[in-house]
Amino acid sequence: MQMPDSSYTLPDDRGHFGKFGGIFVAETLIPALEELRLAYEAAKVDAAFRAEYEYELEHYVGRPSPIYHAKRWSDLLGGAQIYLKREDLNHTGAHKVNNCIGQALLARRMGKPRVIAETGAGQHGVATATVAARYGMECVVYMGSEDVKRQAANVYRMKLLGATVVPVESGSKTLKDALNEAMRDWVTNVGNTFYIIGTVAGPHPYPMMVRDFQKIIGEECLTQLPELAGRQPDAVIACVGGGSNAMGIFHSYVPHSEIRLIGVEAAGYGLATGKHAASLTAGRPGVLHGNRTYLLQDENGQIIETHSVSAGLDYPGVGPEHAWLKDSGRAEYVTITDDEALQAFHDLCRYEGIIPALESSHALAYAAKLAPTLATEKVLLVNLSGRGDKDMHTVAEKSGIQF
């Protein structure tokens, strides 16, 4: 794995990205986070740990994932060339597994035989259950009871892999409540338990650590794209829910200020309807799940329920590094509605023979908007963060089809 220099060294030693990030948890969790931070810092510079992580990524996940030139789709759109980073080809079908392997190896190094995770649609839960099976660890996944109902196939997948799935009945019974419940488990069982957070959110060191385990995506692109396209991209585009796939592909490009970084949030039924998940575009800074970041909240500071056709983007917060990238102006954040994402989903199926995840379809939809405004020699790099097999039911239902 190559380690390009970064023009910035954030976060600081207490996890701050400017005014964002930090450690906002009850005192009971402070020592656990300190133990994790120290263990991670030691692992990060341990050659044996890095070698094992890289070995697993190559032989178990199938890295490096290729970059693919979506030429037919680009020609139809009539503008910039669209290249896709194929994270959908990873084992388990998405980028999530990169991080799960890193954290599971760290858990093993720390002597914690039990891992827990939160999940929304089930992708991070499946990835965690997968690596827990791989390393012989006990695995408990917290999932909102509403999501358990909507994502029966993924619940079954996790059970096949040997995980226990605990439905969460509190609050809105979705991802944010699953995260609360996983934190409660962790604080109670911290002696033998490692909490594998799935995105670049949570208290320090999670946003930094998850980013580090995902930045392999952008590192590969830095060398792959010039080989294929003869140049670096004009813009890098990724969807943003919590923001792990976007941080993973953005991170290596941050110092390359001539390259635009574009994060695409879920506008759901449209920003004006209030039924969306665009924390950076329509939220205000606040404190949730252990860090300061942009949040969707009401005037009293209560967290509001979000909506997106894509369960993986359906989260009222966002990783603090994205909040910092937004405020510093280094990255741009835009929105795509459910309908626009579905259109891109169908287009990629029909024109390229690739079924993308609905999350990634948001990034694709923005690329489809941007490409025709640019000259044909311009290059857009889109993170195709996951495959869409899991979304068959949702898309069929939207089209009025029942299995």
Place this chain on the structure above:
Amino acid sequence: MSRIQAAFDRLKSRGRKALIPYIMAGDPEPGATLALMRALVAGGADIIELGVPFSDPMADGPTIQRAAERALAYGISLHTVLGMVGEFRRHDADTPVVLMGYANPIEAYGIGRFADDAAKAGVDGVLVVDYPPEECVEFADVLKQHRIDPIFLLAPTSTERRYSEVAQAGSGYIYYVSLKGVTGSGKLDLDEVARRIPAIRQKVGMPVGVGFGIRDGASAARIAAVADAVVIGSRIIEEIEQSPPGEAPQRVTALLGGIRRAMDEGAKS
């Protein structure tokens, strides 16, 4: 002298320990809170911890989560809670009130405005569960300028260095969380508490209250033997949940009275 310090001084002179019950503002419905606060005083409360409901109470167990959900269903906000304290204060000039909640509702309200309005309403202390001392230096200063005590947590896992940090940032009293886990769980280790408290008290130089997992007179009496205050939350909220409409205040007074007697008898023996 602050109401909190006056309360501890008064107790000390009588050889008694403080009883600090916790209820959620607006639970089970907004009209109930004032009567419940008075019922707590009638049952022997020395300080009242009043919960400010939050949509994502990460450090709380199911009982307090349910209480927050009931209150939020009525649209209880920080503004409403401050109104309740103001109303309570009109009839009770002595019993300290400590607000306990999470950072986001306070930040949404605005830290300066919150401190102003809390001081006017008669709030004596504020405990923000997800504000460790290093993340709320400015907030703690603003509270102190308004003569409100910033109250911090310590846990069985806290280091000695942590004791000094909260001693520096906090005032009023220290809330020692007596077990690993969330509010309402049942793994109270009394020996561990007895071993820890003297060292903490010496290091922080202020009274130490103990909470999380205390459910009856017997456990309260044993905690009172070593700590300066006993905090009881989930058990009271369960009593409120189980009470037929209108009977919660009497039942809460009776429950607290029993605990109070056990603590006071323990102190004599």
